[in-house]
Amino acid sequence: MVAGTPTPTLVSANGLLEELDLETNNLRDEIPPELGQLPSLIIPGLEVNNLSGRLAPTIFNLSSIEIISLAVNNLSGYVLEELNGFRLPKLREMCLNTNGFSGRIPDSISNASMLTLVELSENSFNGPVPMTLGSLRHLGIFNVQMNELTNNPTQTELHFLTGLTQCRRLRVLSISHNPMQGALPGSIGKFSNSLEKFYAAESQVQGNLPYQIGNISGLLDLVLQKNDLSGAIPSSFGNLHKLQWLYLLDNKIVGNIPHEVCSLTSLGNLDLDLNKIYGPIPLCIGNLTGITSISLSSNAFTSIPQTMWSLREAWFMNFSDNAVTGYLPSEIGNLVNLETLDLSKNQLSASIPGILSNLKMLQQLNLSDNAFQGIIPTSIGDVASLESLDLSSNNLSGIIPKSLEKLHYLKHLNLSFNMLSGSVPINGAFANFTIKSFMGNLDSCGNSKLRLPPCPYTTTSRPRKALMHISYYELLGATNNLNEANLLGGGSFGSVYKGTMSDGEIVAVKVFNLEVEGAATSFDRECLVLRNVRHRNLVKIISSCSNLDFRALVLQYMPNGSLGKWLCNQGQNCLDILKRMDIMIDVASGLEYLHNGYSEPIVHCDLKPSNILLDEDMVAHVGEFGIAKILAKYKSMTQTATLGTMGYIAPEFGLQGRVSPKGDVYSYGIMLMETLTRKNQGDEMFFGGLSLRQWVISFYSDRVTEILDTSLWSGYGEATINAAMDSLTHCFSSIIEFALQCSSDLPEERPNMTDILVKLKKMKHNLVQHLSRFNRQ
Structure with a gap:
């Protein structure tokens, strides 16, 4: 290995030098300008060193140069603009990637007409991509990813792509991670069949996917993830018979998966996560026999065809966060190469099939937040490679199989919030798990380390917590005779006390004031709702008296109180923007389950910040079901005389007593506005007929930042906020616009909770992306 600084002496002593190969050494400092005095130099190879500084313009005055290889250094400056008008007639390859170069790509690059490779990635080049690239008729690879390149500001489409279609030998085209801000032109279909790889991820690409893209029949990789693409997947995609990678995740794509996609028999990787695609996954998906990874999470798919389980080559499957119903068939045992299976946050039911033990390669299994029933199959203990198992928030019963102790590689286990009973295993990996893995299972017992009650000595007796009811005297003891020192709060039907049970468990005891009309009915209704639902974002019922x-x-104790109290907090402990988004996503998840995840839709009817409770991890739980309504199956609305809280109830609820899930959506929209502005209908400014919604509308859309709560930025320095605000304004305008849509006067104009959940997750993702560009102070 050569170290040190390239010296002028070395250069001057080699006047006839044609190839200088010093790559992958430890050269540092600047490249001497004397390099330009080597008239015969063809290949200056200096890549993968620690060279720095700007390049002297004289270096590339050599018409003999065929390859410029300076990649992976710390070089800087406007190198392309200083390349003497690109009068380099023999230049074939230009590798400047992974440096600190900046400036524009000049139109004169077309003068280097013999170029076959342009590798400029991971720099700070900016400005529009030139239209003259089409003159590079020998170009095979053009990679400008991870720069600051833009589209021509006068164009709405990425017209430089039209120019590149003239490069008939182009095989690889990557413009990913640039702020392009433009649509794919229809002319993209004119690329030759030599184009194999097109990457435009995170490039602010907008508009619909053009139908003509199906003409590029030689494509192997099509990567368009994390953009603003909309519309449906064109049926012409079925013409891309050689396609191996299709990444469209995190866009705004709608509609169904077209059946033509099933003809992509070479496809190995399919990722459509975080879109708005709906309906059943097509039956013909089983035609994709070569697929190894398929990810369709965070959409609105309703069913998975049995043919999915015939894709024997698959090692990764993720269908989480959809609206999938049905059950897992025995055919799932065919997936013998599967390493990851995520079906969480759906509406799957019936039992977990024991044939999962066939999946000997499985490392990650997530079936949480469904409605699975029955026992945990003992045979899961035979999946020796399992590292993560999440079966939480289902309706599983019976004991935790001791066979799971055999899972020596198990690092993560979550069986919480089921109806499991009996002794929790203590050997093997179970020695490392905490109570979080088992909480919410009323009949579980175990050692003191897990804070579970001791197991009984006989199988006929049961621990006290398994009883359906707790005695009046037990509750008096737990709350110190309903002492006011234990009072957590109160509502229209009673009071809530903090209690400590005899086994040390801290609980919330809601005592109903039976002298208040409707209190007994409210108790019955809460019992009916809470005993039949189970979700991580709903308050859990432990017992009743x-x-x-x-x-x-x-009820489950919530040590961090209500969202309402946090929004009233004027002190240091404020909720920043990302935590508020997390809370609203949690609330949306709980409501989506109430509306769609139970056999009959449940409408909360009294959604407001004081009814959103926060646990020790600041996870939000929807509480207070005293006036909730369970709709008859297939019935979208009912009527009631019981009103919720003024300021949050939907117009049709207050005027006509009409109850439907869209009433909860209205309340959710109002609460979203309140969470961002920290204003509520009870504030003095809203007396006299002005509502929170009307006030927000008066600032929308050009003055949205004026109504935001300043404590959204707690933890961020003033300089960071000022720098980030311009890029965040659009994000906040979108969130406020969405809140206004949720609270539309007409129910049919409001989105449903499934769409709300998907969109809010996307909005949070956009916020994270913007904030990540600015350092916390």
Whole structure:
């Protein structure tokens, strides 16, 4: 290995030198300008060193140069603009990637007409991509990813792509990670069949996917993830018979998966995550027999065809966060190469098939947030490679199989919020798990380390917590005789106390005031709703106490209080923007389950910040189901005389007593506005007929930042906020616009909770992307 600085002496002593190969050494400092005095130099190879500084313009005055190889250094300056008008007639390859170069790509690059490779990635080149690239008729690879290049500001389409279609030998085209801000032109279909790889990820590409893209029949990789693409997937994609990678995740694509996609029999990787694609996954998906990775999470798919389970080559499958119903068939045992299976956050039911034990390569299994019933199959203990198992928030019962102790590689286990009973295993990997892996299973027992009650000595007796009811005297003892020192808060039907049960568990005890009209009915309704639903974002019921003159519910304790109290907090402990988005996503997830995840839709009817409770991890849980309504199956609305809270109830609820899931959506929209502005209908400024929604509309859309709560930025320095605000304004305008849409006067103009959940996750993702560009102070 050569180290040190390239010296002028070395250069001057080699006047006839044609090839200088010093790559992958430890050269540092600047490249001496004397390099330009080597008239015969063809290849200056200096890549992968620690060279720095600007390049002297004289270096590339050599008409003999065929390859410029300076990649992976710390060089800087406007190198392309200083390349003497690109009067380099023999130049074939230009590798400047992974440096600190900046400036524009000049139109004169077309003068180097013999170029076959242009590698400029990972620099700071800016300005529009020139239209003259089409003159580079020998060009095979053009990679400008991870720069600051833009589209021509006078054009709405990426017209430089039209120019590149004239490069008939082009095989690889990458413009990813640039702020292009333009649509793919229809002329993209004019690329020759030599184009094999097209990458335009995270490039702010807009508009519909052009139908003509299906003409590029030689494509192997099409990567368009994390853009603003909309519309449906064109049926012409079925013509891309050689396609191996199709990445369209995190866009705004709608519609169904066209059946023509099933003709892509060479496809190995398909990722459509985070879009708005809906309906059943087509039956013909089983034709994609060579697929190894398929990811369709965070959409609105309703079913998975049985043919999916015939894709024996697949090692990765993710269908999480959809609206998939049905059950897992025994054919799932065919996926013998599968390493990851994620079906979480759907509406799957029935039992977990024991044939999962066939999946000997499985490392990650996530079936959480569904409605699976029955026992955990003992045979799962035979999946020796399993590293992560999440079966939380289902309706599983029975014991935790001791066979799971055999899973020596198991690092993550979550069985919480089921109906599991009996002793929790203690050997093997179980020695490393905490109570979080098992909480919310009322009949589980185990050692003191897990804070579970001790297991009984006989199989016929059951621990006290398994009883359906807790006695009045137990609750008095737990709350110190309903002492005011334990009072957490109150509502229209009673009070809530903090309680400590005999086994040390801290709970919330909601005592109903039976002298208040409707309190007994409210108790019955909460029991009916809470005993039948189970979701991580709904308050969990632990037990109840009911006699002639006393009614109480024992609920999961929420140590961080309500969202309403946090929004009223004027001190240091404020919720920043990302935490507020997390909370609203949690609320949307809970409501989406109430509306769609139970056999009959449940409408909360009283959604407001004081009814959103926060656990020790600041995860939000929807509580207070005292006036909730369970709609008859297939019935989209009902009527009631019981009103929620003024300022949050939908117009049709207050005027006509009409109850439907769209009423909760209205309340959610109001709460979203309140969460961002920290204003509520009870503020003095809203007396006299002005509502929070009307006030927000008066600032929308050009003055949105004026109504945002300043404590959204807690934890960020003032300089960071000022730098980020311009790029974040569009994000916040979108969120406020969405809140206004949710709170539309007409129910049919409001989105459903499934769409809300998908869109809010995208909005949070956009916020994270923008904020990540600015360092916290």
